[in-house]
Amino acid sequence: MxxxxxxxxxxxxxxxxxxxxxxxxxxxxxxxxxxxxxxxxxxxxxxxxxxxxxxxxxxxxxxxxxxxxxxxxxxxxxxxxxxxxxxxxxxxxxxxxxxxxxxxxxxxxxxxxxxxxxARHIHFHTDDAAQWGIVDKQLLTVKIDGERSLILEGVIARVSDQYALDMHIDTDEANAAGTKTGHIALILS
Structure with a gap:
């Protein structure tokens, strides 16, 4: 997962x-x-x-x-x-x-x-991206579970050995999904 x-x-x-x-x-x-x-x-x-x-x-x-x-x-x-x-x-x-x-x-x-x-995006360290077969600028589909589950498409993968694994969304997107910093999202594809 x-x-x-x-x-x-x-x-x-x-x-x-x-x-x-x-x-x-x-x-x-x-x-x-x-x-x-x-x-x-x-x-x-x-x-x-x-x-x-x-x-x-x-x-x-x-x-x-x-x-x-x-x-x-x-x-x-x-x-x-x-x-x-x-x-x-x-x-x-x-x-x-x-x-x-x-x-x-x-x-x-x-x-x-x-x-x-x-633009919504996920920072990947190169090791995480390699483990999951993800490349820089790849567009991903991500699910945020919860009371107001939401599927986000077109999430940009940003890969660098200078990054730590973290998905960034803005407050409008977070409010729509009923989520907050520290919650976990699931990359579907």
Whole structure:
């Protein structure tokens, strides 16, 4: 049986080094609040406000370390609230996506693109993927059992020796399935 732990990904932002400095001050370094399931990744103490055409979210958690490009990951419900229409994309694929304004304690930044609804995916360490015959970018079908069982299709396999086994879904998907971080999903195919 191919079981994988679920990680529910709430709205969050990845910032470039340049944007960290513009929002928090020259030379600023993010402080670790807690480590995440993926090695070397962390939720930062710091947050920013996110402002769209129709609304805003205060205290959007920053995930570190810094990335090459700033990217905001929100659910479809969040997108309605702030008034943007982001596509479902893999992380890092921000070309042609909406922009948004970010406000930090030392300044603000308006990004021209970078807002996505993250595509559901499973991080596989290369050893786990090899054991189960799964290859990078393979599309999987996954079942979440429970009171509101749900089958998710098109779950992207992301394989690397830098990853730890974990399935990432957003809050809309988790709510639809009645699941939460730490529950177990079953890979059907």
């Amino acid at each position: 191919k079981q994988v732990p679920i990680g529910v990904s709430a709205r969050h932002i990845h910032l470039s080094e340049n944007h960290i400095e513009r929002l928090f001050g020259s030379g600023y370094q993010l402080q670790v609040l807690k480590d995440l399931s993926q090695p070397g990744q962390f939720a930062a103490v710091e947050t920013v406000a996110v402002v769209g055409p129709k609304g805003r979210f205060d205290k959007v958690r920053i995930l570190g370390p810094a990335r090459s490009k700033t990217q905001l990951e929100i659910s479809r419900t969040d997108a309605f609230t702030v008034g943007v229409n982001p596509p479902v994309r893999e992380s890092g694929h921000t070309e042609g996506t909406p922009g948004i304004t970010l406000i930090g304690p030392a300044g603000e930044v308006t990004i021209e693109e970078g807002v996505i609804v993250a």
